[in-house]
Amino acid sequence: LRRQRQMCIRDSQTMLLTSADKSTTDRKLHLTISFLLINALVWLLVTTYLLQDFVEFLDFADMDNLLIWSAYYSSIIVSGVIGALFSKKVKRFALISVWTFFGALVSLLPIIFTIPTFSEMLIIAIFFGCAVGVGMPSCLGSFADSTKITNRGAVSGIAFFGISLVASVFSFLLADSNIFLTWFFLAVWRGIGLIVLFFRDNVV
Numbered sequence: 523l524r525r526q527r528q529m530c531i532r533d534s535q536t537m538l539l540t541s542a543d544k545s546t547t548d549r550k551l552h553l554t555i556s557f558l559l560i561n562a563l564v565w566l567l568v569t570t571y572l573l574q575d576f577v578e579f580l581d582f583a584d585m586d587n588l589l590i591w592s593a594y595y596s597s598i599i600v601s602g603v604i605g606a607l608f609s610k611k612v613k614r615f616a617l618i619s620v621w622t623f624f625g626a627l628v629s630l631l632p633i634i635f636t637i638p639t640f641s642e643m644l645i646i647a648i649f650f651g652c653a654v655g656v657g658m659p660s661c662l663g664s665f666a667d668s669t670k671i672t673n674r675g676a677v678s679g680i681a682f683f684g685i686s687l688v689a690s691v692f693s694f695l696l697a698d699s700n701i702f703l704t705w706f707f708l709a710v711w712r713g714i715g716l717i718v719l720f721f722r723d724n725v726v
Contacts, residue, residue, distance in 0.1 A: 552668040561715035567689040597651025605656040614660045621657025622716040628653040629709035
């Protein structure tokens with residue numbers, strides 16, 4: 523009887539430790555996914571604002587501007603659909619990693635093409651759109667999966683506030699900065715998301 527009691531106590535302690543470890547892992551997972559989402563959406567907001575300034579600076583014809591923005595938003599939609607389809611066939615970790623790395627590389631395009639032609643700007647817009655859409659469904663899906671249903675409203679509100687705050691701070695700090703330095707900083711910011719992703723175990 524004493525042996526059975528000791529075994530029950532040992533099993534209870536093991537269950538408590540396992541539950542505590544799982545809770546800690548879930549919390550770290552959620553924080554990691556939340557940072558990746560904030561990283562991606564802040565990058566989206568700031569780059570869209572900078573692209574608008576970039577296109578205005580180039581002073582293309584109105585029809586050319588319309589085509590550039592149509593290409594940008596169309597590529598977001600198309601790449602988002604493709605990314606959602608791919609997310610069912612590949613691991614989220616791999617897809618989000620490639621997506622984040624691609625976003626960092628694309629951020630450097632305005633530095634490489636300092637004064638692009640209309641055709642080059644059209645390609646840049648498509649690349650930026652793809653850098654937004656391909657991994658966004660997987661990132662949002664991971665965020666939803668890592669958040670309890672009862673807490674999704676509050677957590678989403680906090681995340682939205684964090685995104686708005688960080689994007690506003692970035693826009694203020696980078697407003698008077700050299701344009702090339704600004705794009706390089708955005709590449710670094712996107713790269714930080716990649717570093718966080720790789721240094722976390724079992725993120726997605």
